[in-house]
Amino acid sequence: MRFAACLVSLLLTSGCGLFLPSHDYYAVGFAEIGDQLHIYAPLCDGERVVGVEAYDNLLAGQEPDYDPALMQFTYWKVQDPTHESVANGWIVLGDSSQFRSTEVVAGSNIELPELLGITLQLDVGGQHAVGDVVSVSEAPRYPAGADPGSVRYVYRPERDGEDMRSPGEIRDDSGCASGYPA
Template sequence: MLTQRQWLMAPLLAVAALLASGCEYVAPSDDIYEIGVARIGDELHVFAPLCDDERIASVEAIDNTAAAKESTFDRESTRFTYWKVAEPTDDRAARGWIVVGDDAGYQKVSVPAGSAMELPETLAVMFRINDPEAGHSVGGAFEVGRVPTYPAGTDPETVKYGYNLGAKNEERLTASEISDRSKCALDYYRS
């Protein structure tokens, strides 16, 4: 049986390996927690679908390609970490509206964006949900270069996010459409 760490990293590492090899990643969306990603101006926005009773406790963005090359990836290490924050003070961030690298909405900043490395080409973004009660991790990976781009100042609630980036069924969806297709984050952990 896979440990929680192996369960989380397996899909992320598989995406990285397939993207790096030029293959397209195909997986049933019911089995994989999918996030939406858009670049608004210079900011990389991630929409993580959550149910009403779920909140994000921490966010970590890592170089998914580099981590995939490790035979025994240690999640506790920040060796491949681009950005790591915890304890959102901003309600929007806690509800899944993440601006990668924006430390302002968090009480704890373990790794400021870009302090350990440049923004990688393939980024995995992992979320710890509902700590300390029933906490667990979900996340997704994507190629930064495939993210749809919008002008600075565009409202994140009005854009169409890249969804299933790198898959044959890649789409552009609003946050509402992503939420409609998603189960609760807790359900992905239990699946």
């Protein structure tokens, strides 16, 4: 999965995106509210987030013998959400209090990378994984206390640049996570 996210990142930055039609990769919304980074993962009914891993996509992509199981480039890794909103795709990056299991505490392995790979483990009637790569500095900023459901998120549905969308627009554009390759 990380290899795929690295490949997508390479294609996004190299200008080769025209070889891959839009909607061939899963994309999340990303915004900063106060001092928290929020991820909106569009899901359909029956799809649930069961795990999240955030990692340094650039370093992972440069490692020739990269083994994701070693987690040397992992920023944060958690499993089994305790809040329904998290299971439904509303994730606060680094907030382990909303998960039963924390494999890597946010920032304990590495500092927050600029090019953040995100892998979501999903239950879609079976196990499924999707991922995206976001640039942390491109996240729109909102004051603390802003409603995550009301802000606009940076979102990359087309590979020809980013745009800002509401959660509803992201959900309408994305389709179901299970429809994307793992």
